[in-house]
Amino acid sequence: MTDTGGDMVAPVSLRVSDADRNGTMRRLHNAVALGLIDIDEFEQRSSQVSYARTRGELDGLVGDLPGPGAIVTSAADRVELRGWAGSLKRQGEWTVPTRLALVRRLGSIDLDLTRARFAGPVVVIELDVRGGSVDIRLPDGASASIDDVQVYVGSARDRRRDAPGEGRPHVVLTGRVVCGSVTIRGPRRSLIRGRLEGPHRGRARG
Structure with missing residues (x-):
């Protein structure tokens, strides 16, 4: 009889796949959206996910967090916007949920959050975009993370100057484009100039 016990690999030493890493990222996104970890902790842990090679390494990043089944997924916490072709726009005073899923095919998405109300200090935006563009305007003082966006033939950029590393609200973008x-952009500069210069513009010209 052959003894194969010595060839067995401990579960913590098993190699992990991209699907396993994505699952860990979802748990981290949920945790920061629920306030279980702060932004610094999220950034530290998420930066290690892509380097994890074994189950033990991934488990060490979420071992103190609730499992996926413990996450609240009510309509009040997560909103999904779907569309095909054309454009989708949100602007003005609207409520941004803690989780916002954007599913788009052959079209554009323009989200202006500069005057929006936020359901929480952290917003997770899940992207599933094919053949389209996503343009997001954030208010002054807001921070954003685009490190977890997978882009295939395209780009993901934060065009703001001197954007804070940890602001309020903090917007985490994830998913695939x-x-x-x-x-990512800041407030429209013309609006800012109008507010600052409006009372004095006429006098300067007089």
Whole structure:
């Protein structure tokens, strides 16, 4: 009889796949959205996910967090916006949920959050975009993370100057963009100039 016990690999030493890493990232996104970990902890842990090679390494990043089944997924916490072609726009005073899923095919998404109300200090935006663009405007003082966005033939950029590393609100973008782009911007500069210069513009010209 052959003894194969010595060839067995401990569960913590098993190699992990991209699907396993994505599952860990979802748990981290949920945790920061629920306030279980702060932004610094999220950034530290998420940066290690892509380097994890074994189950033990991944488990060490979420061992103190609730499992996926413990996450609240009510309509009040997560909103999904779907569309095909055309454009989707949100602006003005609207409520941004803690989790926002954007599913788009062949179209554009323009989200202006500069005057929006936020359900929490952290917003997780899940992207599933193919052949389209996503343009997000954030208010002054807001921070954003685009490190977890997978882009295939396209780009993901934060065009703001001197954007804070840890602001309020903090927007975490995740998911996949195929043949498209993601752009983070600040408030429209023309609006800011109008507010600052409005009372004095007429006098300067007089």
